[in-house]
Amino acid sequence: MKEFLDTEVRWGILGVGNVCEVKSAPAMNLIPKSRIAAVMRRSEEKVKDYAQRHGIQKWYTDAHELINDPEVNAIYIATPPNAHEELTRLAAKAGKPVYVEKPMARTFEECEQMIESCTTGGVPLFVAYYRRALPHFVKIKQLIEAGEIGEIRTVHINLKQIVEPEIIAQLEDNWRVNPEISGGGYFFDLASHQLDLLAFFFGKITQANGFCSNQAGAYDTEDIVTGSFVFESGVLGTGNWCFTSSKTAEKDEVIIDGSKGQIRFETFGKGEFTLLKDFQEPFHYQVELPKHIQYPLIESIVHELLGTGKCPSKGESASNTNWAMDQLTKIKI
Known part of the structure; x- marks a missing residue:
C-alpha cells in the first residue's frame, strides 16, 4: 500500500468544539505515530483554553494559518457542515490529507466538490462515519x-x-x-x-x-x-x-x-x-465501546496514511450517504 506521509501523522484541527473533547481528537494523541500539532477556533479564549487543557502547544484563530503551518501534515475538519467544502478545498490545495466530520457536507453537490478538490490536490479524503470501524x-x-x-x-x-x-x-x-x-x-x-x-x-x-x-x-x-x-x-x-x-x-x-x-x-x-x-x-x-468513540476509525486513517492499512470511510462512500438523504427529503409535505 502506498505511504502518503513519512513517519508520523501530525494533525491540525479546525474547530475544536464539543466533538473534540472526548469523541475524536484525544484519540489522535493516543494512536502510535499520531499526534495533534495545532488546533484552531475563531474564539481566541476558547481555542487557548482547549489547547491548554489538552496539552497542545500551538493554537490559531485563523484557518489559513493552521492549514499552512509546515508542522501540520493532515487536517481534521471538526466544524459544522456549512464550512466543510471551503476548508476541504483549502486543505487539499495545500497538499494535506483531509478528515472531515459527518455529515460530509450540506448537500451531495458540495460532497462532489470536496472529492474533486482532493482529487485535484492529490490527497485522500476521509469522513467521520466511525461506526464502520466499531x-x-x-x-x-x-x-x-x-x-x-x-x-x-x-x-x-x-x-x-x-x-x-x-x-x-x-x-x-x-x-x-x-x-x-x-x-x-x-x-x-x-x-x-x-x-x-x-x-x-x-x-x-x-x-x-x-x-x-x-x-x-x-x-x-x-x-x-x-x-x-x-x-x-x-x-x-x-x-x-x-x-x-x-x-x-x-x-x-x-x-x-x-x-x-x-x-x-x-x-x-x-x-x-x-x-x-x-x-x-x-x-x-x-x-x-472505546472511551474515544472515533479511535478505531482514526487509527485506520493513520495506518492508511502511513501505508500499513486501509480506512473504510472515504469521500466516495460518504457522498453516497448525502445523495440518499437528499433523495429521501426531496418531497416535502
Missing part, C-alpha cells in the same frame, strides 16, 4: 457475509425521539436544526450514521425515495421523514424517522431480515446486537 458493527458485517442469517431480504430503520425542552429553549444556538448550517434537521445529523452503516453492510445506495414534513413546528426544517431505498447488492430497505415523538414511542432500532434469521441492533446505543436464527436460542453479542 467492533460490534464489524462483527455484524462478518455474520452477514458468512451467511449466518441466509440471504438478506429487507432492512428497516425505526428512529423516534422526543423534543427535549432545552432544545427548544436554545434553538438560536442549535445549528443542527438550521438547514443553512447543517443541510437539514436531526435527520441529516443522525440518519446519516444509519444510512452510511447500512451501505457499509450492503453496498452503496442506488435508489432512494421519500417524504418529509414539519409536523410539530418546533423549528424550521423537517422533523419527520419516511422512505425506501435500494442497495447495490439488491437489498431493499425502509426507514421511519420522527424527532417529535412521544416518550412512549421512543425507539432506536435497525432490523435486518434474512432467509434464515434476523439481526437487531441500536445505532446509538451500547456495543451490542442480537442474532436470532431459526430453531435456535437468541445470541446476544456485546463489547465495550
